[in-house]
Amino acid sequence: MQSKIENAIIVRSKTRLEQLTERFNTKEQAKFYIARSQEAFYSQKNPFTKNSGVGFNLPQKKSTKLNSVTNDFADYEMEEDAFYDSMEHIQVEISKKLKVKVLEQEYLTNYIFTEKDVVIVIGQDGLVANTAKYVNGRPIIAINPDESRYDGVLLPFNAYNFMPALDRVIAGNYQSLDVTLAEVVLNDGQRLLAFNEFFIGVSSHASSRYQITYSTKQENHSSSGIIVSTGAGSTGWLSSIFNMANGLIKEYNGGQPIINYSPMSKDIRKLIFVVREPFISKTSQASIIAGEIFEGATLTIESLMPQNGIIFSDGIQSDFLTFNSGSIAEIGVAKEKAILVI
16 A cells, blocks of 8 residues: 655754854854853953953953853854754655655644654754644654754654654554643633643733632632643653652651652643642632543633733743633643654
């Protein structure tokens, strides 16, 4: 049977050097800015004030640190060189079998993936998480472009060993890790997916005000917001919340931590929610603090925030839903899964 796969969609994000170049127009301008900023800091002078003078009187004992300015910028350049070396090799190899299209991360939300596409992610773990929400269950081959630099928990391949995996996908005979995604649906029909977690709250450091309904219980909250985590996200933000809780228990309870926390598997069909720093007052309670959301069930949150309410996923605040008064969110396990080729 002829394979349906015709296109390889390579998803990438801008390198740090590309982002700097965009900010300062040219690479040399970026290099100049970083050098000037570091020199000003280590010389304890500000080069941007009228009294700073033309040059710098640099303390001799700090010269070693100042000599690292060039080396610091060289790291941006080496990172970019390694990325493009990998990128070029990957494109050459794929083009022998499939049509290749490069898609920048910023256009993910508007791109329509089809059954003719296989998705190739070249970058760090966060890019895999962000991509998985928009590919409609298409298989993802995640490639680490620089194994000396990135741990790559979600990146099982490099630029020189991914082709057998691509061949298996083309043949329709591949193994994958099917990662559970979370979904939020608003009462106006808007929907957002999360690979790691959702944050529900206010976009500033003010208190988040909302009504929470979990199982048969309901109450009003004033807190720092809610985290709803998938199994994939349970090693990240969620784990840090448990670390904080255990630290407090150990410090104020005079004993060892009593929460025996361990991360969930990435494919488990449930979510965990935690309310961050709930405040008890005449109008706010704190008995619904954490819980599990199993497949088929939902956590319901009604916004009581007149402005600045927000729901974002996977730490990307630009990927969000507005969540102000009148908005009601239902959060649960998504039907879709992220298909990570292994």
